[in-house]
Amino acid sequence: MAVEELLWDMDGTLLDTTVVVPTAFVRTVHRLGGRSVDAAEVVAAYWRGTPEVILEHLVGRQLATDETDIYYQELESAEPDVYPGVREVFEVLHTQGRVRSVFTGARTRAASMLLRSAGLRADLVIGGDQIQHPKPAPDGILLAADKLGTDATQLTYVGDSPLDLQAASAAGSHSAAAGWGHMYDATEPADAVLTHPQQALDLLGARALS
Numbered sequence: 500m501a502v503e504e505l506l507w508d509m510d511g512t513l514l515d516t517t518v519v520v521p522t523a524f525v526r527t528v529h530r531l532g533g534r535s536v537d538a539a540e541v542v543a544a545y546w547r548g549t550p551e552v553i554l555e556h557l558v559g560r561q562l563a564t565d566e567t568d569i570y571y572q573e574l575e576s577a578e579p580d581v582y583p584g585v586r587e588v589f590e591v592l593h594t595q596g597r598v599r600s601v602f603t604g605a606r607t608r609a610a611s612m613l614l615r616s617a618g619l620r621a622d623l624v625i626g627g628d629q630i631q632h633p634k635p636a637p638d639g640i641l642l643a644a645d646k647l648g649t650d651a652t653q654l655t656y657v658g659d660s661p662l663d664l665q666a667a668s669a670a671g672s673h674s675a676a677a678g679w680g681h682m683y684d685a686t687e688p689a690d691a692v693l694t695h696p697q698q699a700l701d702l703l704g705a706r707a708l709s
Contacts, residue, residue: 501653502673502702505592506643507621508658509603509610510545511680513585514617519577520605524550524557527570533558542682546662548633549606549626574609579617582679584696589619591700598622598647602639602656623647634662637670644670655702661687675699 510516521538528536536557544553551567589599600623603610607626614621623646630638637651644651656667659680664687667674676689677696685692693699 501704502655503649503653503704504598504600504644504647504655505699505703506600506602506640506647506654506656506672508656508660508663508677508680509601509605509613511659511682512657512663512677513582513601513619514579514613515582515681516577516579516613517681519579520574520613523570523573523577524553526573527554528557530569530573531558531562531566545604545660546633548604549628550609551606571608571612574612577613577616579613581617581619582696586619588696588700589621600643600647601625602643603627604633604639604662634660635665635669637666637672640666640670640672644672655691655699657693657696657699659683664689673702675702 507513521541524541525536544556547553547556550570554567555562592599599621601621602625604627606628607624610624610626625639625643627633632638640656641651644654651670651672655673655675657675657677659677660682661684664674664676674689675691675693678692678694
């Protein structure tokens with residue numbers, strides 16, 4: 500089957516959040532009276548899911564809503580960079596009448612804030628709070644396919660981390676590794692390895708791997 504739609508991871512794929520997101524977590528943990536944590540420990544906990552889940556892990560206790568809201572207060576001042584070429588690709592997709600779709604493990608609230616701050620407009624944003632199981636489970640990709648009105652086998656998920664590629668495989672989708680991302684691992688199998696966002700456009704209409 501041909502690839503009909505592109506779905507994008509956010510952190511490390513569309514936006515360079517290698518500094519701003521860990522910094523927001525570190526500051527939040529400090530404000531909540533937690534132990535001292537560093538950026539590396541924050542990144543290592545990304546697989547756990549939404550910011551709320553990550554925060555409770557880092558702080559070591561259950562948190563109330565007003566406590567987790569501190570993270571979003573810290574994120575308000577974040578100014579992530581958009582990776583070179585991403586804006587141009589999104590403009591092409593928009594010109595073609597395609598949905599600019601994002602699936603991220605971050606909560607939809609956080610993703611919307613970061614995308615807005617970066618000035619990158621997405622038509623569909625699916626966050627980790629909209630699904631039951633985080634990556635590498637296929638839930639988010641399957642939900643995106645449903646919302647896009649396409650079969651998951653006709654979808655390419657572009658992401659930098661091994662969890663992104665594993666989620667694509669679990670969904671039966673085409674996996675495209677964002678080789679420019681900070682969590683890219685060349686040893687993780689992918690249907691395609693991209694060195695520039697523009698190359699994702701070449702996947703549209705290509706025959707998906709079974």
